[in-house]
Amino acid sequence: MVELLELPSRREEAWRWSRLDALPELARARHGQAGNAAQHFIGLGGPRLVFVDGVLDEDASELGRVSIGALELATDHPLGRQATGAGWALTLDRDQATDGIEIVHVASGGANHLPARITLAEDAVASVVETYVGEGWANRLTQIELARSARLMRSVRMLQGSGFVSIRDEATVGEGASLVSVFLGAGGMDCRIDDAITCNGAAAYAELGGALLTDGNQRQECAVSLRHDAVNGQSRQIWRAVAKDVSTASLAARVEVARGAQKTDGEQSLRGLLLDRTATINLKPELEIFADDVKCAHGATVGELDARALFYLASRGIAPARARGLLTRAFVADAIDRIGDEATRDAFSVDADAWLEKTL
Amino acid sequence: MLKIDNLHAEIDGKEILKGLNLEVNAGEVHAIMGPNGAGKSTLGYVLGGRPGYEVTGGSVMFHPARHAGLVPASASPQAEALADKQTPAQGRGDDHGWVDLLELEPHERAALGLFLGFQYPVEIPGISNVQFLREALNSQRKARGEALLSGGEFLKLARAQADGLGMDQEMLKRPVNVGFSGGEKKRNEMVQMGIIAPRFAILDETDSGLDIDALKAVGEGINRIMRAPDKAVLLITHYERLLEIVAPDFVHVLAGGRIVRSGGIELARQLEAEGYAQVAA
Ligand SMILES: Nc1ncnc2c1ncn2[C@@H]1O[C@H](COP(=O)(O)OP(=O)(O)O)[C@@H](O)[C@H]1O
Ligand SMILES: [Mg+2]
Numbered sequence: 001m002v003e004l005l006e007l008p009s010r011r012e013e014a015w016r017w018s019r020l021d022a023l024p025e026l027a028r029a030r031h032g033q034a035g036n037a038a039q040h041f042i043g044l045g046g047p048r049l050v051f052v053d054g055v056l057d058e059d060a061s062e063l064g065r066v067s068i069g070a071l072e073l074a075t076d077h078p079l080g081r082q083a084t085g086a087g088w089a090l091t092l093d094r095d096q097a098t099d100g101i102e103i104v105h106v107a108s109g110g111a112n113h114l115p116a117r118i119t120l121a122e123d124a125v126a127s128v129v130e131t132y133v134g135e136g137w138a139n140r141l142t143q144i145e146l147a148r149s150a151r152l153m154r155s156v157r158m159l160q161g162s163g164f165v166s167i168r169d170e171a172t173v174g175e176g177a178s179l180v181s182v183f184l185g186a187g188g189m190d191c192r193i194d195d196a197i198t199c200n201g202a203a204a205y206a207e208l209g210g211a212l213l214t215d216g217n218q219r220q221e222c223a224v225s226l227r228h229d230a231v232n233g234q235s236r237q238i239w240r241a242v243a244k245d246v247s248t249a250s251l252a253a254r255v256e257v258a259r260g261a262q263k264t265d266g267e268q269s270l271r272g273l274l275l276d277r278t279a280t281i282n283l284k285p286e287l288e289i290f291a292d293d294v295k296c297a298h299g300a301t302v303g304e305l306d307a308r309a310l311f312y313l314a315s316r317g318i319a320p321a322r323a324r325g326l327l328t329r330a331f332v333a334d335a336i337d338r339i340g341d342e343a344t345r346d347a348f349s350v351d352a353d354a355w356l357e358k359t360l
Numbered sequence: 361m362l363k364i365d366n367l368h369a370e371i372d373g374k375e376i377l378k379g380l381n382l383e384v385n386a387g388e389v390h391a392i393m394g395p396n397g398a399g400k401s402t403l404g405y406v407l408g409g410r411p412g413y414e415v416t417g418g419s420v421m422f423h424p425a426r427h428a429g430l431v432p433a434s435a436s437p438q439a440e441a442l443a444d445k446q447t448p449a450q451g452r453g454d455d456h457g458w459v460d461l462l463e464l465e466p467h468e469r470a471a472l473g474l475f476l477g478f479q480y481p482v483e484i485p486g487i488s489n490v491q492f493l494r495e496a497l498n499s500q501r502k503a504r505g506e507a508l509l510s511g512g513e514f515l516k517l518a519r520a521q522a523d524g525l526g527m528d529q530e531m532l533k534r535p536v537n538v539g540f541s542g543g544e545k546k547r548n549e550m551v552q553m554g555i556i557a558p559r560f561a562i563l564d565e566t567d568s569g570l571d572i573d574a575l576k577a578v579g580e581g582i583n584r585i586m587r588a589p590d591k592a593v594l595l596i597t598h599y600e601r602l603l604e605i606v607a608p609d610f611v612h613v614l615a616g617g618r619i620v621r622s623g624g625i626e627l628a629r630q631l632e633a634e635g636y637a638q639v640a641a
Contacts, residue, residue: 330486
């Protein structure tokens with residue numbers, strides 16, 4: 001498989017802000033010594049899974065309703081299709097619910113690939129928190145299917161010290177079902193979040209967003225698309241990027257409204273904050289609307305911290321680094337606050353704060 | 361408490377303050393009046409340390425009065441002022457009576473007890489009033505080596521100050537100044553002043569945009585919070601109305617970047633009746 005690693009070219013529009021040059025070498029490199037995973041559990045009382053370099057650590061895991069086995073997931077995504085073989089699956093029957101599932105992905109160098117599938121039947125409810133730590137390349141393909149009125153809350157934090165995390169999600173959201181996905185990039189690695197969500201039932205609800213925080217020479221990006229195929233759908237995309245030094249954060253987010261998807265209500269907000277003028281933030285909001293009776297609002301802005309606000313805080317006694325931290329935190333709060341569960345939201349806030357403390 | 365000597369300051373290379381002198385003692389309230397564009401806000405910003413306001417000459421010495429632990433009780437301000445002017449304070453005010461205010465960062469000035477009430481308070485989305493003020497107060501307390509307030513202690517203090525100024529408790533939870541009316545922003549400045557309890561307050565047109573009731577609440581707030589033997593106020597205003605409530609000890613006219621006249625409250629009344637052109641000429 002190593003020899004077959006075919007990466008997309010930056011000449012392709014969807015990959016023009018990507019930097020994948022480190023991946024071939026990581027794909028050839030060996031794994032090292034894995035770090036401790038336990039400290040990264042939030043304590044939600046549900047199933048706990050630890051994957052070390054993409055392989056389940058059975059001793060450290062409690063599977064609950066999650067199963068492990070070979071998954072045949074069809075995709076033509078150039079990174080997602082590398083994630084083959086054994087993976088994890090969550091299948092909930094009608095009306096079933098689980099306590100919050102926590103998954104810690106520990107990477108020890110080299111590359112690891114893992115497929116996953118989440119299938120929720122009518123009215124089933126689940127939440128999944130995934131945490132990426134360590135080093136190397138973690139590559140994931142997750143396929144999600146939500147039946148009528150099913151609800152899934154998904155929170156993903158990328159905290160690896162170095163390397164690359166690539167995430168490909170493919171989801172369908174059925175009638176009245178709800179999918180909320182929030183991502184946080186607050187580690188030292190590069191990342192690519194590549195989501196394709198289709199709302200194919202009437203009155204489906206999808207929320208997709210997060211915060212990418214970069215410094216040094218890092219490069220993080222999301223390239224996501226959300227498609228409305230049925231009437232009365234609602235979607236929210238709230239993405240925030242903060243970039244320091246010579247790093248690059250890119251947000252490409254697309255909303256498609258198919259011809260028959262009348263009364264769609266779509267909102268998209270992409271905002272970037274440059275902490276240094278040497279950093280780069282790319283924003284690419286896209287709306288493609290083929291129905292006539294829809295409400296779609298979008299906004300995209302890049303700016304710097306407000307000098308007047310900084311002086312206002314200073315005049316009240318708040319030191320400059322702390323003032324920058326508070327304003328930057330307020331800037332990303334919109335995105336992180338979408339997480340419904342308080343303990344999870346707090347944990348993500350702490351990670352964002354830690355990044356700010358370290359960086360500002 | 362504050363001694364401004366021949367202060368010159370410019371913005372974008374344009375000289376705004378052109379040799380301003382002013383002395384304020386502990387226990388005093390000074391009003392500064394003057395036409396639009398005279399440099400009143402510039403004076404406030406220079407004292408607060410706003411970036412972009414460049415001091416090109418003169419000095420500002422600050423003595424945070426009998427601030428517990430900051431000032432030797434025996435020191436006479438005047439004597440120290442003279443002594444310190446030859447050897448500017450090195451300890452950032454912790455161990456000296458008089459400090460060179462212009463040497464300090466804005467947040468250090470605040471920790472020493474300086475408060476600037478803004479003519480145009482800034483909106484800060486995403487940070488609640490409570491969070492902002494607790495952060496501010498505890499930053500100052502930390503800088504002064506005092507114990508930090510817990511969330512509960514702080515909330516009690518904040519509620520009492522909001523009540524004192526007739527500000528709805530709900531507004532404490534809202535993002536700082538976001539969606540506040542002009543009058544609400546000014547009340548909020550006074551609530552902040554009440555919570556922070558500064559030694560020296562510069563209030564820049566805190567009375568503009570207030571209706572009669574709010575003006576009364578703000579005026580009485582200033583008296584309650586700042587009228588004390590160890591505190592002082594520089595009250596920048598356009599109107600005489602606030603002065604009838606606060607009753608300043610001195611009134612100055614600032615025009616063309618200098619103090620051109622000084623007097624008592626009768627000067628404010630004369631200005632109200634005759635206008636600046638007459639009085640400042
Ligand atoms: N940012 C700025 N850049 C250039 N000139 C300024 C700026 N701010 C104020 N000024 C000028 O400085 C002068 C004094 O302004 P200000 O201190 O605001 O006056 P006042 O508060 O007395 O009305 C005015 O002529 C004003 O146009
Ligand atoms: Mg002014």
